[in-house]
Amino acid sequence: MKANIEKRYAIKFCVKLGKSATETMEMLKKAYGSDSMSKTQIFRWHKTFKDGRESVEDEPRSGRPEENVNAVLSVLNRDHRMNVRMIAEEVGISKTIVHEIITEKLHMRKICAKLVPKNLGADQMEHRLLTNQEIHTSLLVREFLNGKSITVLPHPPYSPDLAPCDFFLFPKLKSHLKGKHFRTIENIQKAVTDALNSLTENEFIHCYNEWKNRWERCVRSQGSYFEGDNINL
Numbered sequence: 001m002k003a004n005i006e007k008r009y010a011i012k013f014c015v016k017l018g019k020s021a022t023e024t025m026e027m028l029k030k031a032y033g034s035d036s037m038s039k040t041q042i043f044r045w046h047k048t049f050k051d052g053r054e055s056v057e058d059e060p061r062s063g064r065p066e067e068n069v070n071a072v073l074s075v076l077n078r079d080h081r082m083n084v085r086m087i088a089e090e091v092g093i094s095k096t097i098v099h100e101i102i103t104e105k106l107h108m109r110k111i112c113a114k115l116v117p118k119n120l121g122a123d124q125m126e127h128r129l130l131t132n133q134e135i136h137t138s139l140l141v142r143e144f145l146n147g148k149s150i151t152v153l154p155h156p157p158y159s160p161d162l163a164p165c166d167f168f169l170f171p172k173l174k175s176h177l178k179g180k181h182f183r184t185i186e187n188i189q190k191a192v193t194d195a196l197n198s199l200t201e202n203e204f205i206h207c208y209n210e211w212k213n214r215w216e217r218c219v220r221s222q223g224s225y226f227e228g229d230n231i232n233l
Helices: 004-017 021-037 039-050 063-078 084-091 097-103 123-130 139-147 164-177 185-199 201-220
Strands: 108-111 112-119
Touching: 004 021, 039 084, 039 123, 063 097, 063 139, 084 097, 123 164, 139 185, 164 201
Parallel strands: none
Antiparallel strands: 108 112
16 A cells, blocks of 8 residues: 555645656556556546645545445446455455455456456356357457458357467467556557567467367367466465
C-alpha cells in the first residue's frame, strides 16, 4: 500500500504540472516500469485529483464481504488477465482478501495467465469437447478473416489452455517485452510489431503441433483443465 501511495503522489504532482492523463501514465511507466499502476488506475486517480481531490489515501470502505466480492467480480468481468495485485489496487482492498475472494468465493484459478472457473460444470466441459460455441463474432474480425481467406476453427469458451494466443503468442510477446521501458505508445506498438515479425515458421509449426496435443489431452481429461492453477500475488 505504501508503494501505491507514492505513485498517487506522483500522479497528483503531474496533475499540478498540468500533465494529461496519457502523459502522466507514460511518466509513471518510465519511472516504475513493470511496477507501475495499471492504466485504469492512473487515469482514475488523475481524474480524481484534477477534480479537486487532495488526499491520496483510499476512501474508507464498508468492508461488507458481498460488496468486495461484487467489486472483484466486476473487475474480472472486464479483464480476466488482471492479477491479484492489480485487482487489489483497482478495488482498494488487500491482496490477501482478493486472493481469498478469487479462490474461495468465486472458485477461480489461473490457466495460461487467465483467471477461469476452478471447476467446470458438465455443460462447460461438453462445450470444450464439442466446440459448438460461436466465435469471432466481431464484425471487424470476421471481415478481416474473410478478406484474408483464413479458415476459422471453432474454439470453446473457458479454454485459455486450448487457445494458441494464450499458450503460445502472448507468452512470446511477454518474454520479448519483459524488463523494457517504453516512453510512448508508438514505441510499444513498434516493439510488439517487431516481436511478431520475428516469429519463425518453425515456431508456428511447433505451436500447431502443441495445439493438437492439447486437444488430445482435453479429450483424455474429459473436458477438464489439464494445466495450471497458481494465482500470482
